[in-house]
Amino acid sequence: MDEAAARGRKSIGAKRNPESADAIVKAAEAVLREAGYAGFSIEAVARRARAGKPTIYRWWPSKAALLIEVYQRQKHVETPDTGNIEDDLAGFLQNLLAHWRDTPSGNIFRSLIAEAQSDETAAAALAEYSNRRRSHTGRMIERAKARGEVAADVDAGIVADLIASFAWRHLLAGRLDEDDAVIAAVRYITRGIRAIPGKV
Amino acid sequence: MDEAAARGRKSIGAKRNPESADAIVKAAEAVLREAGYAGFSIEAVARRARAGKPTIYRWWPSKAALLIEVYQRQKHVETPDTGNIEDDLAGFLQNLLAHWRDTPSGNIFRSLIAEAQSDETAAAALAEYSNRRRSHTGRMIERAKARGEVAADVDAGIVADLIASFAWRHLLAGRLDEDDAVIAAVRYITRGIRAIPGKV
C-alpha cells in the first residue's frame, strides 16, 4: 500500500524527495480513479499521499499541473504502421478510445480538459500537449503521403485535428464504445484525402 | 438595469414568479460573460440577481441545470442551404465558431461541457442536447443525399458528429479563429462522402 509506504517518510535533506513526488502522483491517480474529477482536490491528494499541502504546491503550482503529470505518466497509445492509412487511423483511434475506456487515462484527460475551461495554466498546458500529440499523429499522414496514398496538398495537421476532435468529443460525451462510428468516420476522412490515381 | 429591476422584487403569492426566474437566468448569463466559468457560482448568481439561493435551487437543482437553461436561451446558429454540401457545412461551421467567439454562447457552452465532466445531470442534458443538434445538422447531409450529392450509404449522423467534434475541440482549446482549417477540414470530409458519378 502507498499509505503504508508513506508512513514515516521524511525529508531526505536539502533536495527533493522523489519518494514524496512519487507518492503524490500515485495518490492523485488513485483519487481520480476512485472519486473522479468531482472528488479530486489537493487536500484529498495530500491526505492520501500523507504529504503536506505545501509540498504539493511547491512542485505543482496548480491542480492542472498535477493532472498533466499524472496523465503523462500513463502509457501512451502508439500509432500503428500497417502500410495503409485507413487501417492506421482506425487502429489508432480505436486504441485511443479503448485506452481511455479501460484505464484511468480517460478520466484524467477529461478532467484536464474540464480544468482548462476555468484555469488559464491548465489551458496553456493542454494546448502545448495537444500540439505535441498532433504532430505525432500527423506523422502517420505524412508517411501515407510519402507512399503516394494521400494527396500531396493535404494538410496533415488538419487531418490529425479531425481525428483528435472525434476522440475528444467521444471522451467528453461519454461515448467511447462506438467502434462502428470510428470506422465509418475514418473511412470518410481517408476517402476525402486520398490521392487520385493518375493525378500528379 | 437588471439589478434596479430586481430591487424590491417580492413573492407574487403561491406561484412561481417569472420575474425572478428571468432575473436569475439573466444574472447567470451576465456572470458567465463577465467572470467566465471560473467565477460562475450559485452564490454569485444569487447576489447578482438579488435572489435567495433556495429560489435558485428550487427551480434549477444544479449549476448544470442553470447552465443548460442559459444556453438554450441563446439564439442558435441556423444551418444554411446553398444547394451545395461543402458550402453548407463550411458556412455552418464558420457561423457556429463565430457565434461562439462573439457572443457569450461560447463561454456558456464550454462551461456546460466542463460541468458535464463532473456532474451526471449535466452530462445527460448535454447528451440529449447533442443528439437534438446532431439530427438537425444531419438534415443538411440528408438533403445532399436527396440531391445525389452525397453517397446514399453515408451515415448522416456520423458526418454531423465529425463536424460537431471539430467545433467542440476548437471551442475547448480556445481556437475559434482558424477559418482556413475549417474550410480544409470540410473539404476533406465532403470529398470523402460524395457520391461517385455513375455509381448507383
Add this chain to the structure above:
Amino acid sequence: MDEAAARGRKSIGAKRNPESADAIVKAAEAVLREAGYAGFSIEAVARRARAGKPTIYRWWPSKAALLIEVYQRQKHVETPDTGNIEDDLAGFLQNLLAHWRDTPSGNIFRSLIAEAQSDETAAAALAEYSNRRRSHTGRMIERAKARGEVAADVDAGIVADLIASFAWRHLLAGRLDEDDAVIAAVRYITRGIRAIPGKV
C-alpha cells in the same frame, strides 16, 4: 455531552442560532481548559462545537473576541463592602486571585492578555474591558472618600490601576498564592491614600 447535543443542530432560519453560539462558547472554554492557550485554535473550537469555521468567524471576528466572550461568561468577582477600605481592597484582590487560581478564568484572562500583544483587536477589546473594570473597582475608593476614609484629592482611577496592576502581574507571573504579599501591598497603598485626621 455538548457534542451529542450538537449533532444535527441546524440553522433556524435567517437569524442567529443561540444554540450554536452557546455550543461554540462552551467548546472554546473546554478547549482552553483541556489544551490550554497553546492548543486554542478556531479550528479546534469548531471541531469541538461541531460548528463550521465560518459560523465562528461570522460572530467573533478574532480569537480574542471569542476569548473575551468566554471570559465574560464566567462569574465576576464581587467588590466587598466592609466599611473599611483596607479590608475592601484586600478582600477584592484576594477574591480575584483566588478566582483566577481556582477557575479557568485565570487561564482565559492571561491568554487574552497574551493575544492582545500580537492582535490589535484583542488589544482594543482588552482596553475596553479594563476601563470598565477600573471604574467598577474605583467605586470602592469613591465610597471610602465619601466616608472620609480616603483623602479627597486621591485619584480613584489610579488606585484602581495599582490594584489591577498587582493582580495582572501575579497572574502573568504565575504567582497567585501570595496572600501575605497582597495584604502588605494593600496596606501600603491604603496608608498612602488615607485622609489625615484633622486635615480638611
Add this chain to the structure above:
Amino acid sequence: MDEAAARGRKSIGAKRNPESADAIVKAAEAVLREAGYAGFSIEAVARRARAGKPTIYRWWPSKAALLIEVYQRQKHVETPDTGNIEDDLAGFLQNLLAHWRDTPSGNIFRSLIAEAQSDETAAAALAEYSNRRRSHTGRMIERAKARGEVAADVDAGIVADLIASFAWRHLLAGRLDEDDAVIAAVRYITRGIRAIPGKV
C-alpha cells in the same frame, strides 16, 4: 546592513559561527522592531538573518529562548539615587516606561511576557529575570530604609513588586504615556511606606 553582511556567510567548519549567532539575534530584534510580536516567527528571523531554521533551533530551542537573549542584549534602565525615595521611584518608573516606549525593548519585553503564557521555559526565564530585577529595584527602598525615610518593617520586595506591576500593566495595555499617573501612583506608595517621625 545585517543582510549585506549575511549574504554569502558560510559555515566556518566544526564550530559555532559567532557571526551567525549575531546575525540571528540582530535579525530577531529587527523583526520585532519592524513587525512586532505578531510578525515574530522563527521563519521570519531565519529569512532575515539568511540562516537556516535548524541553525536557530540548534542554539535556541524555542522562540522564548531567542526572545530572552534578545532582551538581555538590550541596555537596562538604571535605578537613580537622588537621596529621596519618591524621586528615586518616580524617576526609575518614568525612565523605564520611556525606555520601553522609545526603544525596541518594550516590544521585546511584552513579547516575552506573552510567550511566557504558553511556554514553560519562557515563564521560568521571565520569573528568574523578574526576581533579579526585583532585588535590584529593592535596593532603592533598602537605601531609603537605611536613611530612615522608609519604615523599617516595610518589605522592600513587595514595594518593588508594586512598582514593577504598574510598569508591566502599562506596557501590556499600551499605556506608556501616562506620566501624571506615574507620579501620583508613586506618591501614594511612598506615603504608604514612609517612616512615621518619632516612631521607632
Add this chain to the structure above:
DNA sequence: TGCTAATCGAGACGGTACGTCTAGTCTTTTT
C-alpha cells in the same frame, strides 16, 4: 372573506477546499 399553501428575499447553518504560513524535524553538502 378569511384560510391555506406555496413563493419570495434573506441569511445562518455545518461543511469542504482553497492557497499560504509557520512549526519543528531531517538529511545532504560544505567548510
Add this chain to the structure above:
DNA sequence: AAAAAGACTAGACGTACCGTCTCGATTAGCA
C-alpha cells in the same frame, strides 16, 4: 563535527462556496 540550506509532515489561518434550512412577508386560490 558542526553550519548552512532547504525539503519534509503537519496543521492552523481566514475566505469562498456548497446545498439545506428556517424565517417573516406576501399573495393567489380555495373554502
